[in-house]
Amino acid sequence: MSFWNGKQIVIGIGGGIAAYKSLEVIRRLREAGAMVVPVPTPAGLRFVTELTLQSLAGGPVHGELMQPRQPGEMDHIRLAREADLVIIAPATADLMARMAAGQADDLLTALLLARRGPTLAAPAMNPAMWSHPATQRNVARLREDGVRMIGPESGALACGESGEGRMAEPAAILEAARRALTPPILAGRRFLITAGPTREELDPVRFLTNHSSGKMGWETALAALRAGAEVDLVHGPVALPPPPGARLLPVTTAGEMHATALKAWLEPRDGRECDAAILTAAVADYRPAQRQPEKIKKEHEEPEMHLTLTQNPDILAELSARANGRQVVCGFAAETGNALERGREKLARKGCDLLAINDVTAPGCGFGSATNIVTLIGRDGWQESWPLLPKEEVAERLIRALHALLGQRHQT
Numbered sequence: 001m002s003f004w005n006g007k008q009i010v011i012g013i014g015g016g017i018a019a020y021k022s023l024e025v026i027r028r029l030r031e032a033g034a035m036v037v038p039v040p041t042p043a044g045l046r047f048v049t050e051l052t053l054q055s056l057a058g059g060p061v062h063g064e065l066m067q068p069r070q071p072g073e074m075d076h077i078r079l080a081r082e083a084d085l086v087i088i089a090p091a092t093a094d095l096m097a098r099m100a101a102g103q104a105d106d107l108l109t110a111l112l113l114a115r116r117g118p119t120l121a122a123p124a125m126n127p128a129m130w131s132h133p134a135t136q137r138n139v140a141r142l143r144e145d146g147v148r149m150i151g152p153e154s155g156a157l158a159c160g161e162s163g164e165g166r167m168a169e170p171a172a173i174l175e176a177a178r179r180a181l182t183p184p185i186l187a188g189r190r191f192l193i194t195a196g197p198t199r200e201e202l203d204p205v206r207f208l209t210n211h212s213s214g215k216m217g218w219e220t221a222l223a224a225l226r227a228g229a230e231v232d233l234v235h236g237p238v239a240l241p242p243p244p245g246a247r248l249l250p251v252t253t254a255g256e257m258h259a260t261a262l263k264a265w266l267e268p269r270d271g272r273e274c275d276a277a278i279l280t281a282a283v284a285d286y287r288p289a290q291r292q293p294e295k296i297k298k299e300h301e302e303p304e305m306h307l308t309l310t311q312n313p314d315i316l317a318e319l320s321a322r323a324n325g326r327q328v329v330c331g332f333a334a335e336t337g338n339a340l341e342r343g344r345e346k347l348a349r350k351g352c353d354l355l356a357i358n359d360v361t362a363p364g365c366g367f368g369s370a371t372n373i374v375t376l377i378g379r380d381g382w383q384e385s386w387p388l389l390p391k392e393e394v395a396e397r398l399i400r401a402l403h404a405l406l407g408q409r410h411q412t
């Protein structure tokens with residue numbers, strides 16, 4: 001079931017040109033299964049029409065404070081209090097000033113004054129208005145009041161200027177919304193995650209690699225970030241948008257991945273060591289013994305060509321061996337038959353705490369797919385088998401398992 005299924009979201013729309021992007025936010029939330037109630041300010045309704053909002057949200061639009069209610073229509077104040085989340089997008093300078101002052105001179109600000117639950121604002125305005133001390137004061141006040149902020153971003157603005165003030169993109173707003181609704185069970189924790197394939201060059205134009213898409217690692221990073229962790233994401237070449245808030249450490253070869261992951265594992269950053277490592281990367285086990293500086297030529301009279309390969313360092317085994325007793329290491333094992341038995345043997349050999357085993361030949365599993373069937377095994381014969389699940393859900397369960405294990409470690 002989708003995370004958004006059945007969630008009630010109020011979306012407040014201020015009077016700014018970025019209001020057109022809020023339509024996309026509404027569309028995506030509805031598509032994901034959420035119930036969306038748009039509450040535009042009178043100025044907001046000059047940028048997007050009631051009809052557009054109604055069509056996208058699939059329900060009534062609430063705009064005016066002193067409007068007689070239809071029989072059976074939900075009380076606006078109750079709605080603001082009961083909604084899972086209120087998103088204000090765009091949050092204009094004027095709207096934030098009124099919110100910070102506790103005004104209630106239109107329906108949206110009245111709702112916000114009655115609101116106690118999670119509230120997210122996506123500011124959008126001209127860069128000079130954004131950097132003005134009055135706006136910055138209001139933003140600081142709103143943060144103190146518990147309002148979360150997403151953006152603004154830097155870039156070209158509708159007013160023709162360029163700078164900080166552009167509203168965050170719909171995907172970023174949705175991700176921030178999701179984080180606002182996720183219990184921060186990993187707050188204060190630092191996670192190291194490896195993802196994607198590696199590339200081992202034969203010569204300047206050719207390399208050895210595999211089919212890893214990086215999806216499982218990406219979902220794992222997103223799940224850890226949503227739970228409040230700091231995430232170092234060491235990744236090979238992938239075609240995925242960066243998970244917002246992750247510290248990206250791009251690498252190409254297994255050797256680079258090894259060096260980068262080890263550094264993150266062993267060196268505290270700002271006095272904080274890594275609490276856990278989840279190694280989802282499909283690391284090449286071997287690399288060409290020698291990378292040729294020039295493109296290898298075809299030898300016309302030789303029907304065969306032989307490559308000599310050298311073994312790469314095993315990152316999972318090394319991180320496990322160098323864990324300090326508080327740190328938890330989780331590996332992945334893509335198997336093709338006898339998965340559990342091989343998994344047990346691998347867990348013991350690599351010395352990790354957890355191993356997520358999946359049979360990549362099972363339908364719906366493996367490289368590039370959006371779903372996976374995983375059995376998570378631990379030491380002392382512990383195991384948990386999960387049904388076919390979206391990788392997003394697999395990642396969430398994995399994060400919960402690591403959280404539980406970290407809790408045990410820190411108790412003893």
Ligand code: C5P
Pocket residue numbers: 194254279280281282283284285312313314315316317330331332333334
């Ligand atoms: O031995 P195998 O490649 O099946 O092990 C898979 C697990 O080990 C994955 O978690 C993978 O990220 C990790 N691994 C590693 N370094 C390697 C090979 C695999 O960290 N050189």
